[in-house]
Amino acid sequence: MRISIENFTKAFGTTTVIKDMSLEINSGEMLALLGPSGCGKSTTLFAICGIHRMNSGRLLFGERDVTRISSQQRNVGVVFQNYALYPHMNVFDNIAFPLKVRRDTRADIERKVKDIADLVHIGELLHRKPAELSGGQQQRVALARALVREPDILLLDEPLANLDAKLRLEMRSEIRRIQQQTGITAVLVTHDQVEAMSMCDRIAIMDQGKIMQLSSPKEMYEDPSSDFVAGFLGNPPIAFLEGVAAEGGMRLANSEVTLPVPAAINLPDHGAAVRFGIRPEFFQPDNDLKIKGRISFVETQGREELYDVTLENGSVLRSIQSQGGSFKLGDNVNWGIAGDRILAFDAAGNRL
Amino acid sequence: MRQNFRNWPVLLVLFVFSAPLLIMLTFLLVDAFTTKVPGTMVPSGVTLHHFRFLWTDLDNGSWGIWGVTLNTFNFALFTSLAVTAISVTAGYALSRLAFPARGFFLGGLIVLHAFPTVTLIIAIFLILQLLGLYNTLIGVIVVKAALELPFGIWVMKGFYDTVPWEIEMAGVQDGASRFTVWWKLILPQVQPGLMAILIFSFLSGWSEFILPMVLAPGNDAQVLSTYLATMLLDGGTQADFNLFKAVGLFYALPVIIIYLVFQNKLMNIYGGGTKG
Numbered sequence: 203m204r205i206s207i208e209n210f211t212k213a214f215g216t217t218t219v220i221k222d223m224s225l226e227i228n229s230g231e232m233l234a235l236l237g238p239s240g241c242g243k244s245t246t247l248f249a250i251c252g253i254h255r256m257n258s259g260r261l262l263f264g265e266r267d268v269t270r271i272s273s274q275q276r277n278v279g280v281v282f283q284n285y286a287l288y289p290h291m292n293v294f295d296n297i298a299f300p301l302k303v304r305r306d307t308r309a310d311i312e313r314k315v316k317d318i319a320d321l322v323h324i325g326e327l328l329h330r331k332p333a334e335l336s337g338g339q340q341q342r343v344a345l346a347r348a349l350v351r352e353p354d355i356l357l358l359d360e361p362l363a364n365l366d367a368k369l370r371l372e373m374r375s376e377i378r379r380i381q382q383q384t385g386i387t388a389v390l391v392t393h394d395q396v397e398a399m400s401m402c403d404r405i406a407i408m409d410q411g412k413i414m415q416l417s418s419p420k421e422m423y424e425d426p427s428s429d430f431v432a433g434f435l436g437n438p439p440i441a442f443l444e445g446v447a448a449e450g451g452m453r454l455a456n457s458e459v460t461l462p463v464p465a466a467i468n469l470p471d472h473g474a475a476v477r478f479g480i481r482p483e484f485f486q487p488d489n490d491l492k493i494k495g496r497i498s499f500v501e502t503q504g505r506e507e508l509y510d511v512t513l514e515n516g517s518v519l520r521s522i523q524s525q526g527g528s529f530k531l532g533d534n535v536n537w538g539i540a541g542d543r544i545l546a547f548d549a550a551g552n553r554l
Numbered sequence: 555m556r557q558n559f560r561n562w563p564v565l566l567v568l569f570v571f572s573a574p575l576l577i578m579l580t581f582l583l584v585d586a587f588t589t590k591v592p593g594t595m596v597p598s599g600v601t602l603h604h605f606r607f608l609w610t611d612l613d614n615g616s617w618g619i620w621g622v623t624l625n626t627f628n629f630a631l632f633t634s635l636a637v638t639a640i641s642v643t644a645g646y647a648l649s650r651l652a653f654p655a656r657g658f659f660l661g662g663l664i665v666l667h668a669f670p671t672v673t674l675i676i677a678i679f680l681i682l683q684l685l686g687l688y689n690t691l692i693g694v695i696v697v698k699a700a701l702e703l704p705f706g707i708w709v710m711k712g713f714y715d716t717v718p719w720e721i722e723m724a725g726v727q728d729g730a731s732r733f734t735v736w737w738k739l740i741l742p743q744v745q746p747g748l749m750a751i752l753i754f755s756f757l758s759g760w761s762e763f764i765l766p767m768v769l770a771p772g773n774d775a776q777v778l779s780t781y782l783a784t785m786l787l788d789g790g791t792q793a794d795f796n797l798f799k800a801v802g803l804f805y806a807l808p809v810i811i812i813y814l815v816f817q818n819k820l821m822n823i824y825g826g827g828t829k830g
């Protein structure tokens with residue numbers, strides 16, 4: 203079901219957390235709300251499910267205006283960050299609770315709980331109490347409980363934050379599989395860009411209550427609209443070079459080096475501040491646009507190696523290279539930037 | 555388990571200080587079941603004579619022990635039911651709902667909890683007279699319940715505070731009304747607190763003395779504590795102290811049994827609820 207948020211504003215007391223946000227989520231799509239902690243992701247999620255009243259704005263599910271409809275009547279399934287399983291009920295009763303509230307028949311309840319438990323692979327755990335489950339299993343129960351009513355919309359608030367690294371990887375693909383199998387419209391809240399990129403069709407990246415950019419993960423990575431977005435996506439993160447616009451390109455701060463600028467980028471007037479963003483995969487030994495520096499940090503990541511290169515003016519560029527290079531800490535190197543992959547931003551952080 | 559020998563000084567001190575209590579309790583027990591030649595310490599024979607109040611009337615104008623016991627039981631039971639029912643709902647409201655003057659109620663609760671209630675007794679006496687509840691068991695129940703409430707509400711609020719918000723939100727999302735959420739999802743999790751309040755206020759009602767004595771001095775509303783007191787007062791210097799001890803034992807027995815059976819649940823008041 204399509205979700206439309208129109209001019210949504212939310213304030214707690216005198217602090218406005220969300221200002222005039224508009225967002226459209228397509229039917230059957232999985233959308234990530236991505237942003238740093240405290241930017242208003244959960245607030246947005248809780249407005250969609252009705253836990254928070256909107257101060258102003260409208261919310262539509264499909265064609266239906268649900269702005270003033272209570273949570274109980276919205277038919278939205280929610281998975282909470284701490285799962286919020288009912289500790290005194292076993293897994294079966296936890297999953298059956300929404301159906302019992304709805305007064306489904308006993309046979310219906312049995313069948314639906316069985317089906318959904320099989321879908322999330324917890325068929326053998328139905329008699330256990332939540333305290334007897336691992337984090338990943340609790341997560342699956344929470345998912346099953348949210349989905350058993352066949353809701354129109356599934357909301358997930360940082361569903362993987364409480365899992366260890368290995369389980370996180372497993373549940374990442376599990377949640378995506380279940381979402382695709384049920385075809386449900388889903389909103390995933392996360393502060394982890396890897397989660398957002400790997401699980402979702404589109405990402406809405408938020409900062410301080412505003413949506414900074416809304417696009418597909420690939421597009422957002424390759425074509426960020428601001429330095430905030432560029433800095434938030436990518437692991438290892440992008441490196442920035444500060445400088446000013448000058449004859450023939452950007453002159454690095456505190457340096458005589460001038461980097462030529464690709465024709466596609468419109469530089470501002472000479473003397474205006476600009477930032478270049480260079481991703482680690484586009485700073486490599488055999489690229490054309492050479493720049494001198496010294497290796498100041500080496501990190502072995504197994505398949506790859508990550509180098510920090512400190513330039514003459516003190517700025518740091520990162521480079522990620524496949525294993526086997528013979529570079530060592532302290533080596534002076536003259537590596538190159540892929541000129542057509544430079545992301546340029548103005549002083550306010552907007553993309554040039 | 556390894557014995558920790560460092561404990562013995564502590565145990566010794568505790569024993570020395572509780573020895574008078576132990577000795578008194580021992581004599582209470584011994585004297586209630588034995589006869590003694592006046593002026594000696596050693597019992598001269600075993601008897602159930604001191605427990606004659608259980609099957610004969612003592613002819614002191616009261617209902618007889620069983621009527622008084624029933625009064626005491628009713629008093630304790632209805633007090634604890636009222637206290638529990640109100641604490642369980644009021645504690646929820648204070649913990650979860652944003653209603654007007656919530657801060658005032660919270661503050662008032664603490665003040666009332668710490669308030670020496672005996673100082674209120676004259677005002678309460680006048681109010682009961684006005685309401686026509688003076689000298690009735692119902693009147694004392696109402697007053698006792700009201701005085702126990704601040705503590706009960708405070709403890710229950712503490713228990714509710716430890717139940718995560720998300721459970722409540724999850725219940726609402728699952729389509730349940732706020733009442734169903736409270737009844738089916740929240741109440742089971744504060745059940746230890748509920749049990750503790752129930753037992754605690756029952757015991758407190760069972761042993762209450764001042765309120766029944768002042769507010770219901772008549773024979774109809776007599777409870778065991780006032781029954782014991784009249785025994786002493788009426789008897790004067792002739793009072794049968796062995797009989798008095800036997801009644802005392804009878805009076806204390808339910809408390810001891812309840813405490814032994816439920817001591818873990820009572821400890822919850824200090825363990826589970828009041829953190830945070």
Ligand SMILES: Nc1ncnc2c1ncn2[C@@H]1O[C@H](COP(=O)(O)OP(=O)(O)O)[C@@H](O)[C@H]1O
Pocket residue numbers: 214219237238239240241242243244245246
């Ligand atoms: N119930 C509330 N009362 C007051 N402030 C709140 C409340 N809920 C959230 N906030 C504030 O709103 C901001 C956004 O919170 P939230 O949406 O939870 O952020 P996140 O993006 O980390 O999920 C935070 O600054 C938080 O302090």
Ligand SMILES: [Mg+2]
Pocket residue numbers: 243244245
């Ligand atoms: Mg959050």
